[in-house]
Amino acid sequence: MSAHAALAAPPAPLQTIAPAPNVSAYVQEAGEGLHMLHLMVEGVHCGGCVRRIERALSAEPGVVAARVNLTTRRLAVTWRGAATLGEALVGTLARLGYRATPYDPRQLASGDAQAERRLLRAMAVAGFAAGNIMLLSVSVWSGQVYEMGAATRSLLHWFSALIALPAVVYAGRPFFASALGALRAGRTNMDVPISLGVLLASGMSLFETIRGGEHVYFDSAVMLLFFLLIGRYLDLRARGKARAAAERLLALGAEPVTVLAADGRSQVMPADRVAPGMTVLVAVGERIGIDGRVLVGRSQVDTSLITGETLPQTVDPGDPVFAGTLNVAAPLRLEATAVGRRTLLAEIVRLMEAAEQRRARYVVLADRVARLYAPAVHGLALATFLGWTLVGGIAWQTALLYAVAVLIITCPCALGLAVPAVQVIASGRLLGRGVLLKSATALERLATVDTVVLDKTGTLTLGRPSLDRRMQIDRAALELAASLAGASRHPLARALCLAAPGVPVASSVEEIAGRGLRLATSEGEVRLGNREWCAVAETSESSSPELWLARPGRDPVRFAFVDPLRPDAGEVIGELKRRGLGIELLSGDRAPAVARAAAALDIQDWRGACTPADKAARLQELADAGRRVLMVGDGLNDAPALAGAHVSLSPSSALDISQNAADAVFQGERLRPVVEVLDVARRAARLIRQNLGLALAYNVVVVPLAMLGMVTPLVAALCMSASSLIVVGNSLRLRGRS
Helix, strand or coil: CCCCCHHHCCCCCCCCCCCCCHHHHCCEEEEEEEEEEEEEEEECCEEEEEEHHHHHCCCCCCEEEEECCCCCEEEEEEEEECCHHHHHHHHHHHHHHHCEEEHHHHHHHHHHHHHHHHHHHHHHHHHHHHHHHHHHHHHHHHHHHCCCCHHHHHHHHHEEEHHHHHHHHHCHHHHHHHHHHHHHHHCCCCCCHHHHHHHHHHHHHHHCCCCCCCCCCCHHHHHHHHHHHHHHHHHHHHHHHHHHHHHHHHHHCCEEEEECCCCCEEEHHHHHHHCCCCCCEEECCCCCCCCCEEEEEEEEEEEEHHHCCCCCCCEECCCCCCCCCCCCCCCEEEEEEECCHHCCHHHHHHHHHHHHHHHCCCCCCCHHHHHHHHHHHHHHHHHHHHHHHHCCCCCHHHHHHHHHHHHHHHCHHHHHHHHHHHHHHHHHHHCCCCCCCCCCHHHHHCCCCCCEEEEEHHHHHHHEEEEHHHHCCHHHHHHHHHHHCCCCCCHHHHHHHHHHCCCCCCCEEEECCCEEEEEEECEEEEEEEECCCCCCCCCCHHHEEEEEEEEECCEEEEEEEEECCCCCCHHHHHHHHHHCCEEEEEEECCCCHHHHHHHCCCCCECCCCHHHHHHHHHHHHHHCCCHHHHCCCCCCCHHHHHCCCCCCEEEEECCCHHHHHHCEEECCCCHHHHHHHHHHHHHHHHHHHHHHHHHHHHHHHHHHHHHCCCCCCCHHHHHHHHHHHHHHHHHHHHEEEE
């Protein structure tokens, strides 16, 4: 992937940018005299675009906030004043060169799908053309050694032109369109010098072909387009996956709900049409679509999406429930308290988007170098042209040829490979150890980590309960309890069945929602469930997950459950500490369970019962203190923190939304990949800096030769190939280290 930030740029439209019609119809009231508008902005491709838009809109009178999400290209702007100000704000975007329309996820997905197909076709054309032109170029270069005749060389140049020119026109459209859109708005982006170099190289090559010249650069122009298109396509695909995950998350709270009228009649309606105060019926196995409180019923609700805790929570009348959670035990009647964008689920999405906006401002090292590199190269090319024309006294055509040679020989092949070569090798090494890197900037950010924040359930632990001290439990009691547990889908019941495999399920077992199971026998009723259900007094032991077995005439038997730590969790935490990294534990689980895990792993800084907002706020506190945080988590409640951390890691058992919010995903039951990814990142950072130094040294040597007119296509090809091979060879050192 090229070092240029422009690789992420979607094609900008060639037509004149105009405000979107009827924008005022989409303005929403935000209370206290505020209005809000959500827009989809075309042409946003990097952190620079985000900053440009936010600065321009924030400077407008009345604007309170303007935030752009780079992944979804959604602009949320809030202002104080008349609703009609929205049209003026869209006009401001048009003057900047960005076209804005009311935000529509379906339109965005459709547009991205079309853009992917266009990029694939362009990439195929450029790749086909580059391969064939390179064969012809090799023949020409060989002919310079074996004294090829002028007529044969000219024929090969014409064949190259016949292949290259249509390919440049077709495959270069994404870059040309973006550059033209930027110039029309009175600004530049990295597509401007790319387009200039490609067009000049192609134009001068055609001119040299017509006049029978010796040197043409069709191969360089088309090859550059091919590699740039690969990077652009991969970036667009990555954004599409991240956006799709966020849309799936919102869909959890958008399922239809059943509303009960005062006369008892029911009506199914979309969740966003439910008004606070309405009564909602939630069946067993149904996902709750609104935030509310329980009016009638007692059940258990799977809140793992929100809290990260694997065990269902018992809810009684008066208890709150949230959109996106799952009712698993008995029907409930709820009073709606919040719907749509006011639910806790929607708040988690907003936290994620805000975190992604902060991360979008991060600029990779190669891009920072490229900001200075491109203007310098084009300045030298201009100096070459003016110097040979005004001082050297040669024809302008020859002077322009020398200037183009400067552009070609300084084509950022080595610079473009400096980061991707290391990334590819590092990614391959990590993939072999079960770690998938998902972000182009993850390695650089991982190399600077000084603090590691971990979730508990599913991250430090395996995320599934298992029976504790089962060898101390009477075998007959265990088998009887397992026979009852086989009739339930509760996580603790399933864990009990796993502890006694092969035990047949008892017939006629009745499950009481929120309490447990019971079975009528000739000796009396046998119960398996919580303390209250089995008439056991509360003790200090009740802080851990448990089931009790009550039998007529016998003492109750306690089955305690633990969520076991990953096998190497203690070893990994110790290694991280020895490397001087700060360790914190943030969990949505109950404080006693978090305290036990922290004590077992010797983690001093821990917090339990954390909400998604709590986790995101803590990471922001650490960032404000100058800490560079690696967040490791797996649940929906971790997603905003994963998106907002300096860099993030998620296990493969995590939810899709968490995996897409993270920069890397690791597989297996071991925590060792956390240490491995930090080691590889630090080694990769050293190699990237070395590669950038080698690339710049190459330019220091060859640019003066090109400016003096001493570079032939053969020399240029050898120089560029040699610089690329040196960079790749240096990067391969990462693969050989243990």
